[in-house]
Amino acid sequence: METSVPELASIGWRFENTYSRLPQVFFASAQPAVVSSPSVVILNDPLAADLGLNLQPVSSSTAAGLFAGQILPAGSQPIAQAYAGHQFGGFTMLGDGRAILLGEHRTPTGQLVDIQFKGTGPTRFSRRGDGRAALGPMLREYIISEAMFGLGIPTTRSLAVVTTGEPVFRETRLPGAILTRVAASHIRVGTFEFLAAREDTANLQVLADYAINRHYPELTGTPNRFLQFLRMVCNRQASLIARWQLVGFIHGVMNTDNMAISGETIDYGPCAFMNAYSPDTVFSSIDHAGRYAYGNQPGIAQWNLVRFAETLLPLLDSKIEQAIEFAKEILGEYPAMFQQYWLQGMRAKLGLTTEVDDDLELVQTLLTWMESVRADFTNTFRDLSEDEPRAGTPYDAPAFRTWYDRWKSRVQRENRPLSEVRTAMQRANPAVIPRNHLVEEALAAAHHGDLAPLHNLLRVLATPYTLDASSKTYREPPDDDRQYRTFCGT
Ligand code: AMP
Ligand code: MG
Numbered sequence: 001m002e003t004s005v006p007e008l009a010s011i012g013w014r015f016e017n018t019y020s021r022l023p024q025v026f027f028a029s030a031q032p033a034v035v036s037s038p039s040v041v042i043l044n045d046p047l048a049a050d051l052g053l054n055l056q057p058v059s060s061s062t063a064a065g066l067f068a069g070q071i072l073p074a075g076s077q078p079i080a081q082a083y084a085g086h087q088f089g090g091f092t093m094l095g096d097g098r099a100i101l102l103g104e105h106r107t108p109t110g111q112l113v114d115i116q117f118k119g120t121g122p123t124r125f126s127r128r129g130d131g132r133a134a135l136g137p138m139l140r141e142y143i144i145s146e147a148m149f150g151l152g153i154p155t156t157r158s159l160a161v162v163t164t165g166e167p168v169f170r171e172t173r174l175p176g177a178i179l180t181r182v183a184a185s186h187i188r189v190g191t192f193e194f195l196a197a198r199e200d201t202a203n204l205q206v207l208a209d210y211a212i213n214r215h216y217p218e219l220t221g222t223p224n225r226f227l228q229f230l231r232m233v234c235n236r237q238a239s240l241i242a243r244w245q246l247v248g249f250i251h252g253v254m255n256t257d258n259m260a261i262s263g264e265t266i267d268y269g270p271c272a273f274m275n276a277y278s279p280d281t282v283f284s285s286i287d288h289a290g291r292y293a294y295g296n297q298p299g300i301a302q303w304n305l306v307r308f309a310e311t312l313l314p315l316l317d318s319k320i321e322q323a324i325e326f327a328k329e330i331l332g333e334y335p336a337m338f339q340q341y342w343l344q345g346m347r348a349k350l351g352l353t354t355e356v357d358d359d360l361e362l363v364q365t366l367l368t369w370m371e372s373v374r375a376d377f378t379n380t381f382r383d384l385s386e387d388e389p390r391a392g393t394p395y396d397a398p399a400f401r402t403w404y405d406r407w408k409s410r411v412q413r414e415n416r417p418l419s420e421v422r423t424a425m426q427r428a429n430p431a432v433i434p435r436n437h438l439v440e441e442a443l444a445a446a447h448h449g450d451l452a453p454l455h456n457l458l459r460v461l462a463t464p465y466t467l468d469a470s471s472k473t474y475r476e477p478p479d480d481d482r483q484y485r486t487f488c489g490t
Contacts, residue, residue, distance in 0.1 A: 015075035017103040027079040032069025033121025037165030052108040067160040076102040080123035085190030085257025095125025119178040134174035141268040147461040155265040156183040190257030196311035226315040236263030242341035248274035252284040270486035276374035348428040351421035385425030430464035
């Protein structure tokens with residue numbers, strides 16, 4: 001691998017490689033495969049700037065080589081991370097089968113972030129897979145992760161997508177691509193499960209301390225840190241899943257290997273945003289039983305956290321019965337944690353800053369009406385933040401009018417003019433989300449070399465709470481998307 005391209009020296013990488021200094025069982029060294037003709041599809045300039053990376057002087061062929069893993073940044077040390085996971089409930093040993101971690105980059109604000117390639121060829125963990133990725137799924141992750149960031153939801157970010165010049169073979173022949181992902185870390189519930197399955201308590205503690213140091217540094221060295229760590233991971237997940245629910249995001253494959261200890265949304269595969277409100281919404285082609293349906297996400301997160309707590313038992317107390325008691329107590333707090341974040345978010349969506357006992361019922365009545373008429377989740381809340389119900393719209397229905405009057409009298413108790421309440425609501429209710437048909441349009445155009453729809457979509461998704469003339473066309477929901485199916489990014 002070449003590292004001496006002069007333009008690269010000024011990019012500003014600052015690699016630290018803390019993960020590859022952990023014990024050998026945590027990873028395997030890995031090298032991106034050589035590819036024939038890498039070419040840049042998209043670079044995330046604002047993200048690069050935030051990371052302190054100066055890509056401006058870099059030629060597009062050098063950038064392509066860099067983000068295809070053909071020219072490794074100085075100081076990086078490529079590895080594939082070992083992990084396990086419960087996939088649709090069943091336990092499996094996994095690991096980065098098509099991803100390579102270059103190391104951790106220190107940003108100008110002092111934050112340490114993982115720089116990871118996805119689609120760079122086989123690793124020791126690839127099993128039967130080819131280690132490659134196709135252009136569509138990599139751009140899909142780029143779009144949805146950047147949309148989540150625009151919405152203010154914790155997420156991994158996407159720095160670049162390049163094509164490799166080589167085909168990948170799925171049901172059809174597709175253009176191969178590589179995504180460069182930036183994450184607080186890639187430590188998963190499954191990373192803990194990997195060590196627990198090996199009954200390697202010493203290294204489990206090494207991992208827990210590493211994760212604490214990176215994500216919960218205030219706990220470093222404290223005596224009860226593993227209990228607090230469990231509590232804080234549960235808390236961040238409760239907050240994260242509440243944020244998903246509040247925008248109608250469906251992850252699609254909430255396996256324990258796809259749940260990050262940092263509390264970021266990670267591993268965008270068959271994810272999609274809900275249009276019509278219905279808790280049983282599922283888009284993933286492989287989720288036949290609806291395990292990961294919209295309405296199941298809070299409970300599934302708890303199920304995953306139980307798996308996480310199980311791995312930590314040896315660290316929670318030397319006596320197993322006591323350790324189980326501690327874990328049960330913390331896990332038992334999760335439903336209330338989630339409910340609090342969710343209700344707080346729902347209050348904000350309805351323009352409420354004070355708390356009244358009936359608020360939950362007020363929210364539920366609205367949701368029940370929305371479900372009964374298949375109202376668009378995003379637009380219902382946004383419309384409420386913009387206008388009075390108008391004749392000739394679905395809001396003209398008596399059931400909605402009754403709820404609306406009730407909401408208005410509740411808003412009166414806020415002691416703020418309705419116009420002010422509505423302005424605040426617009427900051428809590430996005431006007432645009434990455435609707436499935438818009439994502440598909442952008443991907444189809446990109447497949448044919450037309451990147452304009454992709455760039456236009458990313459532009460409106462960057463400021464989803466602001467409605468301008470151009471974003472109006474992005475608000476229209478599809479007539480019916482019940483047949484829409486997403487596919488895993490493999
Ligand atoms: P995912 O569905 O992306 O969360 O991946 C689940 C597991 O399958 C992970 O261990 C991946 O590394 C592995 N995997 C997914 N796609 C491929 C592929 N094309 N080649 C090798 N491993 C893969
Ligand atoms: Mg995964």
